[in-house]
Amino acid sequence: MGSSARKKAEKKKDFQKPKYKVGKDKPKASNFTDTSFKAKSIVMGHQSLSTDAPDVAQQFKHSLSLASSSRSDKQRRESLAYLTSQLSSQPPINPVGTHAVLAKLLPLISDSSTPVRAQLLKLLRSLPQDEVRHSIEHAVMYIRAGMTHLSSDISNDALGVMEWLLDVADDELVTCPGGWVKTLNTFCAMMGWAVATSNGGWTSGARGTLKAKDAQTLARQITALSKFLGAGFKNEDVGDTDSSEYWDNLYRIPRAPNAFDYLNLSGARRDEEGEMYSSREARQQAFNRRFLDPMMKGLDKAKKEGGATGRAASTLEQTLLDGMQDFEPSTAMDTQDLLDLW
DSSP, X not given: OHHHHHHHHHHHHTTOOOOOOXXXXXXXXXXXXXXXXXXXXOOOOOOOOOSSOOOHHHHHHHHHHHHHHOSOHHHHHHHHHHHHHHHHSSSOOOSSOHHXXXXXXXXXXXXXXXXXXXXXXXXXXXXXXXXXXXXXXXXHXXXXXXXTOSSHHHHXXXXXXXXXHHHHHHHHHHHSTTTTHHHXXXXXXXXXXXXXXXXXXXXXXXXXXXXXXXXXHHHHHXXXXXXXXXXXXXXXXXXXXXXXXXXXXXXXXXXXXXXXXXXXXXXXXXXXXXXXXXXXXXXXXXXXXXXXXXXXXXXXHHHHHOHHHHHHHHHHHHHHHHHHTTOXXXXXXXXXXXXXXX
């Protein structure tokens, strides 16, 4: 009986009409996830949930990292603005120190974004002056690179950073290694005043794109140079001290950073440009030997322009007269003269 029913069912299948689906299936979405699998358990990655926000120190470090490494101009500017607000608060918030902040942010002097450079200058002005003086040699290196940049906007903004540095640490700037001769070379190259060198009569001057400067920009450059030379030619104050205080200072441990750096006991050998000129007389000697003649020629051309440029040139000329009026050329040969003869 059962076998008969099975046979009838099999015969009935032969006369059934199959139902076919017409058309194509709807395409799956790009974010489709196949959930047809079956699992007894789902394992989640380790997650840490906390109701406490990051502390101020962590936020400062995070913003400092974004300001120095982010590819977004807006993010760099906003991070610099946050750092400026923290440094300007009372009391200032800086968990990493001024030296670390400068080491991270000084490369932004040559940043391609104008708002970023403007915000950087605001941040630099909020730093404590006493702590900035410990990073002068590192700072002036980036400033010189920005002053000779191909972009005139970057060059002008770097000049603003140079003016800030002259306001906070002019003495340290003109006495640090390379702070005198290298910086004067940078000023001359930026303004197109050729400076003769000792290697076979070659000269170095400004690039072609820097020759067509407008009067306002050139006047600002000459004014900054006048301020720099004024700091270098400034009379050295010798305090009136009695004999007991003199001997006390003689045997006291110096408190200045790198007090014996001028001896260059452990550093690389320096040339004339990288040398330290810690005294006014030494700076006068170097200036008279390398920069006096080209600067006087440049001043003559600038005064003929008249206007703001002519007034700035007259101020620079007076600075040179005041700074070099008591200068007496040394008859003894210095190290560079001996090398030239050799």
